[in-house]
Amino acid sequence: MTVGAPAFELLSPDPTQLRQVMSRALATTFEELTFMDADAVASHQTGGAGYVYAQIASRAPVALALTLQMSVELVDDCIDALFSGMEPSPIIREDVVRELINTIAGSMLASLCEDRLIELGLPQSSMEVPTMVDPGEHHQLVQLGSLVLEATWR
Amino acid sequence: MDNVIIADDSDTARMFVRRCFEIAGLAESKIFEARDGNQVWELLGMHRIQLVITDLNMPGLDGRGLVTKMRSDPRYVHTPVIVVSSAANPQLQQEMGALGAQAVVKKPPSPEQAARCLATLNWRQRSA
Numbered sequence: 597m598t599v600g601a602p603a604f605e606l607l608s609p610d611p612t613q614l615r616q617v618m619s620r621a622l623a624t625t626f627e628e629l630t631f632m633d634a635d636a637v638a639s640h641q642t643g644g645a646g647y648v649y650a651q652i653a654s655r656a657p658v659a660l661a662l663t664l665q666m667s668v669e670l671v672d673d674c675i676d677a678l679f680s681g682m683e684p685s686p687i688i689r690e691d692v693v694r695e696l697i698n699t700i701a702g703s704m705l706a707s708l709c710e711d712r713l714i715e716l717g718l719p720q721s722s723m724e725v726p727t728m729v730d731p732g733e734h735h736q737l738v739q740l741g742s743l744v745l746e747a748t749w750r
Numbered sequence: 751m752d753n754v755i756i757a758d759d760s761d762t763a764r765m766f767v768r769r770c771f772e773i774a775g776l777a778e779s780k781i782f783e784a785r786d787g788n789q790v791w792e793l794l795g796m797h798r799i800q801l802v803i804t805d806l807n808m809p810g811l812d813g814r815g816l817v818t819k820m821r822s823d824p825r826y827v828h829t830p831v832i833v834v835s836s837a838a839n840p841q842l843q844q845e846m847g848a849l850g851a852q853a854v855v856k857k858p859p860s861p862e863q864a865a866r867c868l869a870t871l872n873w874r875q876r877s878a
């Protein structure tokens with residue numbers, strides 16, 4: 597995943613503020629999209645059936661990459677909340693996790709800066725640990741049970 | 751009956767947006783779904799569409815490109831467009847308003863937000 601060149605000066609994330617924004621965006625997104633609170637998300641401690649990963653690049657107002665890791669069990673709970681009765685499949689699992697990271701990223705960046713346009717790339721997903729082309733020098737991480745949200749930037 | 755298009759490359763998002771807007775007042779509308787702006791464009795040519803609800807960040811023709819294309823075509827210059835975006839902020843509202851979109855809704859929308867949005871369009875459900 598590469599981060600494109602911005603047309604104007606980028607903001608530099610403050611790690612402490614970024615962590616707060618990540619936590620808030622994570623909680624809000626799960627509540628609003630899957631109707632699950634933080635306790636329900638954190639109740640999944642391990643990923644016995646494996647994990648689903650998604651990544652998204654923010655190009656502005658902050659250049660960073662976000663990676664979301666969720667256990668298959670947690671993703672299946674989300675699918676049940678969203679599409680009650682639907683049998684989970686790898687395709688719908690990845691679609692749900694892509695939409696989650698897209699919403700988390702938008703929520704994070706909108707709260708970081710109201711007066712700048714936000715440029716996000718298209719989310720990518722996989723059932724394997726993703727390889728970051730440009731991992732960046734800095735990182736910040738939020739964990740809720742088996743869920744991990746990581747931001748990396750230069 | 752009104753014909754409405756909901757565009758998003760995510761099945762999850764389309765389902766969620768559709769459900770919210772159906773609760774908010776589109777329950778009697780015929781809703782077509784599209785995965786990107788190019789599919790919206792095809793549907794616009796096939797049906798009389800009264801409202802387009804679109805994501806911004808899509809592969810192929812994205813939401814910005816779609817609004818720009820619609821506003822430059824006399825056939826669709828007045829067709830209302832609602833943009834649904836996770837990156838909604840005042841700056842995006844200003845940009846999309848300048849391009850010709852009627853409203854911007856934060857993703858994921860709630861039925862209440864969707865209803866407010868339809869109210870700003872003076873949306874009245876037409877009977878079949």
